[in-house]
Amino acid sequence: MSAALKISLTRRYQFAASHRLYSPAFSEAENKRLYGKCGNPYGHGHNYVVEVTISGPVDAETGMVANLGELDPFMVREVIEPFDQRYLNEEVAEFQRCVPTTENICREVYRRLRSFPAAQLERIRIEETSNNSFEFSGEMEASRGSDA
Amino acid sequence: MIRVTRKLEFSAAHFYHNPNFSAEENRRVFGKCNNPHGHGHNYVLEVTVAGEPDPATGMVLDLKELKELLQREVADRMDHRHLNYEVPELAGKIPTCENIAAVIWRLLEPKITQGRLDRVRVYESADLFADCTAEPNGAGGRK
Numbered sequence: 001m002s003a004a005l006k007i008s009l010t011r012r013y014q015f016a017a018s019h020r021l022y023s024p025a026f027s028e029a030e031n032k033r034l035y036g037k038c039g040n041p042y043g044h045g046h047n048y049v050v051e052v053t054i055s056g057p058v059d060a061e062t063g064m065v066a067n068l069g070e071l072d073p074f075m076v077r078e079v080i081e082p083f084d085q086r087y088l089n090e091e092v093a094e095f096q097r098c099v100p101t102t103e104n105i106c107r108e109v110y111r112r113l114r115s116f117p118a119a120q121l122e123r124i125r126i127e128e129t130s131n132n133s134f135e136f137s138g139e140m141e142a143s144r145g146s147d148a
Numbered sequence: 149m150i151r152v153t154r155k156l157e158f159s160a161a162h163f164y165h166n167p168n169f170s171a172e173e174n175r176r177v178f179g180k181c182n183n184p185h186g187h188g189h190n191y192v193l194e195v196t197v198a199g200e201p202d203p204a205t206g207m208v209l210d211l212k213e214l215k216e217l218l219q220r221e222v223a224d225r226m227d228h229r230h231l232n233y234e235v236p237e238l239a240g241k242i243p244t245c246e247n248i249a250a251v252i253w254r255l256l257e258p259k260i261t262q263g264r265l266d267r268v269r270v271y272e273s274a275d276l277f278a279d280c281t282a283e284p285n286g287a288g289g290r291k
Contacts, residue, residue, distance in 0.1 A: 004283035007250060009246060058246045061169070062242060065246055
């Protein structure tokens with residue numbers, strides 16, 4: 001029996017960044033209620049762990065879904081360099097338009113990696129701390145549509 | 149449906165080399181993994197079986213049997229072995245974690261009789277792992 005198999009590859013990366021959860025759409029009191037200490041005006045930071053999952057046929061010549069020699073530099077260029085040791089609210093353009101919750105960071109990392117040419121992007125999973133993690137698999141992309 | 153996962157660690161040596169490539173191409177594609185002396189990893193295998201718990205036992209499957217199956221099919225074949233030379237199922241394949249996961253799937257899938265094999269995950273290191281699952285609806289080809 002030779003059922004069709006699906007193979008995916010997951011690579012973990014890390015970056016350290018600061019952020020502040022605050023939305024100008026809410027009053028000061030609402031911000032305080034919603035975001036609590038995460039809204040401290042001076043910001044705070046995390047060691048984020050990002051899991052990137054890609055899938056596709058395993059190349060018979062290399063045994064690989066995608067060569068890490070291509071994925072690693074793509075990830076470094078698109079995400080690690082622009083995010084690592086930065087204040088996300090001020091230094092990443094997307095987060096001047098939306099609150100840099102880890103939900104939104106998942107979406108932004110997904111958007112930046114979607115164009116990785118060598119394999120299909122399956123999922124972004126981010127651990128904000130060892131207790132909190134978030135995943136995004138592109139499900140809402142269709143309904144978000146033109147604002148992407 | 150309940151998913152049950154059992155873990156197994158094994159240590160093995162490997163290197164990446166494709167005889168169809170030139171020496172230069174092997175170095176370019178595989179980098180330091182091409183070192184002909186090989187190198188090793190502590191692999192971590194996670195095998196997930198899915199099914200409904202038997203009402204009488206409360207279990208999807210007997211984990212002791214799964215443990216013995218993993219010992220027989222995986223540890224006895226791969227633990228403290230050189231994957232390029234000593235594992236016939238990997239002969240002619242580059243022993244990446246993608247290929248190791250697919251080989252382990254094919255070894256285990258027909259032998260799991262309680263529940264069904266849901267996922268084989270192979271960690272090469274804490275920062276890199278491959279998952280093998282059945283393609284939904286059996287669609288899509290396999291190289």
